[in-house]
Amino acid sequence: MPHRLELIGITKRFPGVLANDNVSFSVRPGEIHALLGENGAGKSTLVKMIYGIMQPDSGEIRWDGQPVQIANPKAARKLGIGMVFQHFSLFEALTVLENIALGMDSKIPSRELESRIRDVMSTYGLLLDPHRTVATLSVGERQRIEIVRALLLDPKLLIMDEPTSVLTPQEVEQLFEVLRKLAAQGCSILYISHKLHEIKALCDTATILRGGKLVDTCDPKAETSRSMAEKMIGAGLKDIVRAPGRSLGQPKLVISRLSTTKTGHFEVPVDNVSFTVRTGEIFGIAGVAGNGQNALLDALSGEIRSDDKDAITIDGYPLGLLDTTGRRKRGLCAVPEERNGHAAVADFSLSDNSILTARDRLGMVMLGLINSGAAKTYTGKVIADFAVKALGPASTAGSLSGGNLQKYIMGREILQKPSVLVVSQPTWGVDAGAAAAIHQALVDLASAGSAIVVISQDLDELRALCDTMAVINMGRLSPARPVGEVSVEEIGLLMGGVHGSTEAHDAVPA
Amino acid sequence: MEILIPIVITLVGAATPILLAALGELVVEKAGVLNLGVEGMMLVGAIAGFAAQFYTGNPYFALLIGACAGAATSLIFGFLTLSLSANQTATGLALTIFGTGFSALAGAPFSARPIELMRPLFPAELATHPVWRVVFGYSAPVYFSFFMVFAIWYFLKKTRGGLILRAVGENDLSAHSIGYSVKGVRYAAVVFGGAMAGIAGACFPLLLTPQWAERMTAGRGWIAVALVVFASWKPFRLLAGAYLFGLVMTMELYAKAGGGPLSVIPSELWAALPYLATIIVLVLISIRRDASTNAPACLGKPFLPSN
Numbered sequence: 001m002p003h004r005l006e007l008i009g010i011t012k013r014f015p016g017v018l019a020n021d022n023v024s025f026s027v028r029p030g031e032i033h034a035l036l037g038e039n040g041a042g043k044s045t046l047v048k049m050i051y052g053i054m055q056p057d058s059g060e061i062r063w064d065g066q067p068v069q070i071a072n073p074k075a076a077r078k079l080g081i082g083m084v085f086q087h088f089s090l091f092e093a094l095t096v097l098e099n100i101a102l103g104m105d106s107k108i109p110s111r112e113l114e115s116r117i118r119d120v121m122s123t124y125g126l127l128l129d130p131h132r133t134v135a136t137l138s139v140g141e142r143q144r145i146e147i148v149r150a151l152l153l154d155p156k157l158l159i160m161d162e163p164t165s166v167l168t169p170q171e172v173e174q175l176f177e178v179l180r181k182l183a184a185q186g187c188s189i190l191y192i193s194h195k196l197h198e199i200k201a202l203c204d205t206a207t208i209l210r211g212g213k214l215v216d217t218c219d220p221k222a223e224t225s226r227s228m229a230e231k232m233i234g235a236g237l238k239d240i241v242r243a244p245g246r247s248l249g250q251p252k253l254v255i256s257r258l259s260t261t262k263t264g265h266f267e268v269p270v271d272n273v274s275f276t277v278r279t280g281e282i283f284g285i286a287g288v289a290g291n292g293q294n295a296l297l298d299a300l301s302g303e304i305r306s307d308d309k310d311a312i313t314i315d316g317y318p319l320g321l322l323d324t325t326g327r328r329k330r331g332l333c334a335v336p337e338e339r340n341g342h343a344a345v346a347d348f349s350l351s352d353n354s355i356l357t358a359r360d361r362l363g364m365v366m367l368g369l370i371n372s373g374a375a376k377t378y379t380g381k382v383i384a385d386f387a388v389k390a391l392g393p394a395s396t397a398g399s400l401s402g403g404n405l406q407k408y409i410m411g412r413e414i415l416q417k418p419s420v421l422v423v424s425q426p427t428w429g430v431d432a433g434a435a436a437a438i439h440q441a442l443v444d445l446a447s448a449g450s451a452i453v454v455i456s457q458d459l460d461e462l463r464a465l466c467d468t469m470a471v472i473n474m475g476r477l478s479p480a481r482p483v484g485e486v487s488v489e490e491i492g493l494l495m496g497g498v499h500g501s502t503e504a505h506d507a508v509p510a
Numbered sequence: 511m512e513i514l515i516p517i518v519i520t521l522v523g524a525a526t527p528i529l530l531a532a533l534g535e536l537v538v539e540k541a542g543v544l545n546l547g548v549e550g551m552m553l554v555g556a557i558a559g560f561a562a563q564f565y566t567g568n569p570y571f572a573l574l575i576g577a578c579a580g581a582a583t584s585l586i587f588g589f590l591t592l593s594l595s596a597n598q599t600a601t602g603l604a605l606t607i608f609g610t611g612f613s614a615l616a617g618a619p620f621s622a623r624p625i626e627l628m629r630p631l632f633p634a635e636l637a638t639h640p641v642w643r644v645v646f647g648y649s650a651p652v653y654f655s656f657f658m659v660f661a662i663w664y665f666l667k668k669t670r671g672g673l674i675l676r677a678v679g680e681n682d683l684s685a686h687s688i689g690y691s692v693k694g695v696r697y698a699a700v701v702f703g704g705a706m707a708g709i710a711g712a713c714f715p716l717l718l719t720p721q722w723a724e725r726m727t728a729g730r731g732w733i734a735v736a737l738v739v740f741a742s743w744k745p746f747r748l749l750a751g752a753y754l755f756g757l758v759m760t761m762e763l764y765a766k767a768g769g770g771p772l773s774v775i776p777s778e779l780w781a782a783l784p785y786l787a788t789i790i791v792l793v794l795i796s797i798r799r800d801a802s803t804n805a806p807a808c809l810g811k812p813f814l815p816s817n
Contacts, residue, residue, distance in 0.1 A: 073689065090684060091677050093804075094673075094677065101670070101673060
């Protein structure tokens with residue numbers, strides 16, 4: 001039997017970078033094939049060429065043994081290639097049915113489309129009400145829309161781009177069931193991820209890319225996560241080094257009955273949250289995106305002020321009524337999730353960005369005048385200490401890659417030596433090397449006596465980094481537990497909305 | 511009863527241009543574009559319609575010319591905001607200033623030269639009885655405005671084209687990534703909005719006062735813009751809103767004329783009521799900002815695709 005998809009010597013060059021260098025691999029019918037690599041390894045470029053968004057500079061794509069030119073996504077869909085993107089292209093105010101109709105190439109009467117959607121849903125156990133508005137759906141449900149949209153075209157190859165980065169462990173398991181069912185029926189799946197345990201659990205073959213080159217094609221079940229990770233980053237993996245004999249000190253940051261009111265359209269507010277972080281402790285907050293993490297970060301940083309001065313205290317000093325500047329002066333620094341536009345101003349130089357958050361703690365402003373020399377020196381130190389790839393303090397924040405900007409932002413806060421640091425998604429979209437550096441910096445800051453709160457959707461990250469963990473669901477926080485004492489399954493249930501036995505009745509059916 | 515009939519007829523006359531202009535703006539805003547130049551486009555439509563009627567005496571041709579003039583004016587806005595990604599609010603305001611000045615300049619030779627009003631659509635025999643006059647006594651734009659309420663509702667709600675238009679207004683980047691032409695859809699919507707504003711403007715000389723007067727639309731374009739928000743971007747609510755505002759304006763006229771109980775409230779207050787109502791509605795809407803207000807998510811944001 002011919003291969004379903006075969007890539008032979010695919011090369012793609014962008015100005016200044018060789019995104020794909022002579023890459024060849026093939027996918028059999030019914031095979032689940034992993035495409036593994038760090039950010040910038042060339043996975044997305046490769047997949048975009050298969051889906052017709054870009055054209056290779058040289059090399060050949062064969063489909064069922066025949067050489068093909070895939071001019072655009074429409075041509076790809078015609079061949080039977082479907083794709084589920086990492087970032088959904090959905091319309092929040094429209095219904096599931098309307099969203100699917102918009103993505104179809106041919107005009108289908110809505111009644112017929114609806115019955116076809118229901119067929120696909122029942123075949124694969126993808127439950128969704130076609131008349132629900134997307135805004136009311138969870139991220140997992142939204143992903144189902146994209147999958148249904150792709151399945152309606154009877155694909156022979158389904159490309160999934162980092163599909164699990166936003167799902168709970170239970171939702172991941174359900175997704176895997178669907179994918180296995182599809183594969184059993186002969187549909188090939190190209191599964192892009194950097195989560196190694198998922199690839200080991202799901203995939204038959206893994207192709208590993210590094211710096212645009214194919215490093216290895218292997219059987220993930222025969223490899224260890226560590227061996228694949230080392231192929232992926234091309235070097236030995238650094239473990240987080242913790243200072244020996246570390247013990248947690250006195251309560252530093254105490255949050256009691258913190259609540260926010262509903263602000264944006266679909267924003268979930270924080271509901272009566274209390275927790276304590278001790279000196280030297282890293283406190284992790286897990287949860288599926290959109291469960292109040294943004295409101296919690298804003299409430300902690302001071303963007304949303306509390307009515308109650310004692311809702312937030314550091315070493316007993318009340319901060320509840322203070323704004324961000326006031327809280328920064330008292331030692332509470334925060335890094336929001338959105339790098340460009342929230343944590344940093346894209347069009348400002350790094351030096352100016354440093355002034356925005358470090359001016360009071362480091363005396364960059366005197367009598368209303370900016371001490372630009374101090375800002376430049378400090379920014380240079382951040383760039384050097386955190387190995388930020390930037391031309392210098394004068395480069396604009398927007399000119400940095402995501403990972404480098406994140407390293408700069410983390411460095412900018414950490415070098416201020418805050419007594420409490422709150423960070424959201426510290427390594428979102430950051431490659432493994434940079435992530436390890438950021439993790440190490442957080443651990444070092446904690447060892448030096450700061451209290452740290454990490455809000456993240458990445459359970460692996462939280463389990464590796466934190467001493468204590470809690471889960472946020474619909475704005476409420478589960479009781480905190482030492483990381484060693486909770487299982488992934490328990491966390492998963494909490495993320496899905498099951499709060500112990502007392503509130504099991506309002507669990508969201510997964 | 512006999513008193514009510516002229517009130518109804520005045521009311522319809524006052525409401526029709528607002529409704530037409532607001533329907534156009536509704537479609538524009540549903541595509542995610544905020545065109546604050548409605549007043550300016552109406553004035554250009556008004557002078558173009560007036561001139562066409564003055565020279566040809568064919569009111570249908572005059573309406574067509576008004577529509578074309580409004581559409582052409584809207585293309586200035588479209589080019590600046592869609593092709594050059596200029597700020598929509600500022601460009602819309604500039605368009606109104608431009609339309610006001612341009613229409614005053616173009617209209618100067620026509621001052622104090624009357625034209626003929628547009629005749630009712632149906633034969634006069636149908637409208638001899640006062641009650642039938644309320645149904646059959648109007649000229650074509652009035653019936654056209656009712657038809658457009660239904661047509662736009664149907665288009666937005668039931669057709670694929672309407673779905674694409676709403677999608678573009680809701681999430682331009684997603685619509686682009688699926689493969690729809692965001693700029694194309696928005697240009698079409700803007701030109702449609704301009705044509706509707708042009709017709710609305712031409713209604714002033716053709717239906718209401720058969721003379722050219724500078725700024726004869728008297729701020730109705732602004733009311734139309736506010737009405738779209740007032741109606742939560744829903745065509746049938748727009749119909750109700752336009753007639754509510756039309757009623758208040760009619761009351762003002764009767765109060766001015768010293769019409770009995772209405773004159774208890776000074777006519778200046780009547781005149782201010784639509785604007786007060788608009789401000790109150792805008793305040794209310796900005797207080798309860800939730801999905802039910804139905805605002806297109808990309809309203810007023812320039813479309814800047816990354817690749």
